[in-house]
Amino acid sequence: MLESFLLILLLGFFVGQITRRLKIPALVGMILVGIILGSQVTNLISPDVLAASASWRSLAVMVILMKAGLGLDREKLVQQGTVALRLGFLPAACEALVISLAAIWIFKFDFPTGLLLGCVIGAESPAVIVPGMLRLKSLGWGVTKGIPDAILTGSALSDVLLLLVFSLLLNFLAQGSTSTVTLPFGITLSAIQLLPIQIIYQIVLGVVFGFLTARLLVVLLAKQNWTQNAVQDTLVAASLALLLVVLAEKFPFFSGYLAVMATGFFLIELDAPLARRLRSGFDSLWVVAEIILFVLLGASIQLQVLEKTLLPGLVILAIGTLIGRVLGWYLSTLGSNWKWRERLFLLPGNSAKATVQAAIGAIPLAQGIQGGETILAIAALSILVTAPLGAWAIPTFAPKLLERGEVDPTKVAIARRIVLLAAVDTSPLASQVLTKAADLARRTDGEVIVLHVIRTTDPPAVEYLQAQSRKFLADIRYKFITVTGSVPEEIVRVAQDYRVADIVMGKRGHQPWNEVLLGSVSQAVLESSSIPVILVGDFR
Template sequence: MLESILWILLAGFFVGQITRRLKAPALVGMALVGIILGPQVTDTISPDVLAASAPLRAIAVMIILMKAGLGLDREKLLQQGTVALRLGFLPALCEALFVAIAAIWLFKFDLPTGLLLGCIIGAESPAVIVPGMLRLKSLGWGVTKGIPDAILTGSALSDVLLLLVFNLLLSFLAQEAGGVTLPFGITLSAVQLLPLQIICQIILGVILSLVTARLLVVLLAKQNWTQNAVQDTLVAASFALLLVVLAEKFPFFSGYLAVMATGFFLIELDAPLARRLRSGFDSLWVVAEIVLFVLLGASIQLQVLEKTLLPGLLILAIGTLIGRALGWYLSTLGSNWNWRERLFLLSGNSAKATVQAAIGAIPLTQGIQGGETILAIAALSILVTAPLGAWAIPTFAPKLLERGEVDPTKVAIARRIVLLAAVDSSPLASQVLAKVAELARRSDGEIIVLHVIRTNEPYGVAHLREKSQRLLADIRHKFITVTGSVPEEIVRVAQDYQVAEIVMGKRGHRAWDEVLVGSVSQAVLESSPIPVILVEDERISVRGGK
């Protein structure tokens, strides 16, 4: 079992990075590793790990949905009106219906079995869509109109709807469907109960998420039961997983919807706590992503694809290009979305993976006629749409969406922090290097040490290089020297390396007295568009550049 975990993590990570460097989504490489390590090819993964794949995937989906909730923007959702709500129902329903019609035509399924396949294929993959939308938010694509937020919310709602219909159809095909008798002798069939079940799952999920979010705020922010962000994340992830487990035992609410809503309420109740948790769940997702997609690949049944390849591709095309496209049109009708933004839904709202892997084999295991075909098409939908969706989201967003201002309070902004330390040959260089090292350790940043060579320096360049190596031994840094005008070179190098801040001394000794007392520091402050930190005799004065 330990060997299997080792193979999953190492092979999944490195093959994922190779595919990323080849300009393909990392999940393609991870899924390929799963196929190779799985029972279909080398049978390397332990049966114990494969038996635990469903709960492991559930944990991974919980993590990514919590990330989604922590990135939602209430103002953007309100701005969209009913678009997010309609995206949660209409595209999934239209796709499920068209898939069912195509399955009846191609495979001679009856209507309930066709709809069963439609529910499986119509579900959207949070494992592909959520990371893609959060990345778009961090880069600003579509944020002005709240397009990523609408897609995130709609995706979660559509999965709730289709999973409920899927369970209803399973009961019907197994001849277990029954009605409920209400007071006054009113009897409702399973189909008539479905709208009530959907409303109940959504409302109870939202209520439980609000309770969970308030409890987390009390424990983590007000009573300070934790000492650091790692413990905050551990507790929050445990509570989120508890929601998923309770939803399985008591299927009266949507666990996944509750998890995402918990993240959303945390932003509203305690934004600083939400920011800490956002960083923690980003770290958890690094591992969870590998486990999710490798196990996803291992679950794909390659041997059942051969007979259904062409009709399966036709069904996927009909469901997406006709059914889902109709749902997208109806969902955005009357909105402020232009045709390019509506077209983006084809790439941003079509990926299948997680739900299909979770429920695709259930009809076969329950002995439903056509179950093997259903499983094959579910596997095909993963192989085709997951990598396409992961590639298409970042590829077409810059072409179809408008770029707006990023809200750092709602999403983690991935940024490589580089600091510039401008040092002379005076003893003050040690203080400058000590300060820039402190800042770099706080932000896990890198440092550019710049020395503008001048004549008559009391110490040589080699001495400065040795001092930098000693004081910055645990930090990635680069020592460079240039010649020319000191303030101009400082600003030029800072812009060339796109540094976040410039750290320099305010006063020098002897060789720098004439310039650093006023002219160099003043010239850098006046000409630099980058913030400048001036170090003065152990006292730090922070000023911003223009």
């Protein structure tokens, strides 16, 4: 088993990076690794690992949905509330219905079996959509109208609907009839009549459990301080979130995945600093979870079932997306402030399939339902086609179809390489400047540009500064450069060229503070630089 995980992590990571460098989504490489390592080709993944793949997928989906919840914006959800709700039901329902009708025509299915296929194919993949939407939020695409938030919320709700209908149809096709439930006062309802009530209480209880879990995390991690660092915060939060998923599987009265997403959302509202720490922790968890998820996803795809259904399957997917989903998207955004370009973005942004299809695609065949092999084949085909296509299309078409707005750093992690400029001269203050720059670089995992502006040629002084840099920046990536010219102008120019976050420099001499800036290099840099300047020295 250990050897299998080594292969999954190492090959999944490096092949993913190779495909990324080829401008192809990394998940394409990971899925290919899974196909090659799986039982279809080399059979190098342990059967024990494959048998537990559903649990590993649940763990990975929990991580990405927690990331989604920690990235939601309440104001944007209020602004786009009705659109988000409609996106949660109408596109998935329309796609499922259109696919069911197409399956009757193409595969000669009866309506319940066709609708079962529609429920399998209509579910959206959080593993593809969530990272894509969070990436757009970090870059500002569509954030003014809350388009990524609406898509994130809608994708979570749609899976609740389709999984409930899937379970209902599965029981009907296996047993030949639907069960009935007797409520208090002698009211008897069929499973179909009970379905709207089930959808409502699964969503409501999911939100309630998410709120309670968020409150518990705030008490444990922020108020009672049971943890000592961000890693422990993430461990506790991930464990409780996974507990929600496990409880939902044992007691299917609420949506576990929706509860996880709600937990992240309520954490932002209850304790934003804690949410920021957890956001960073779950970003790190996703690096590993993504590899495991997509490699095992590839390993679970049964290629041999695609032979007879490749062309009809592609037709079914095209009909479901271009007719069913387009109709659902139109109805979802009807009467909203979305422009036609933003509505068109839903085609690449809200169509990917992967995790749900891998989880439930084989169930009809396992239960002996007629047409189960065809359902499994089209589920596998939907993963191979739409997951890579969606991962590529989201970042490709967002700049063309969405408007760019201001990024809210309190709702999403902004990836930025921190570079600091340490401006040093031959005075004793050089060691203080380097010490301060090193301290800031360690806190931010940043890099340092050490700049010395030469006014008079003095090779021993330059060698001394280089030695000081090696001493104080021994564990920091840095670059030592020398230039000639006006000191203030060169400091500002180099800072702009390297796009540094801060300039660290010393004050001139040891005059009182009210005399330090007058006529000094510090004053000139402060007046001409738009980049923050940190002065170090003895200000007594």
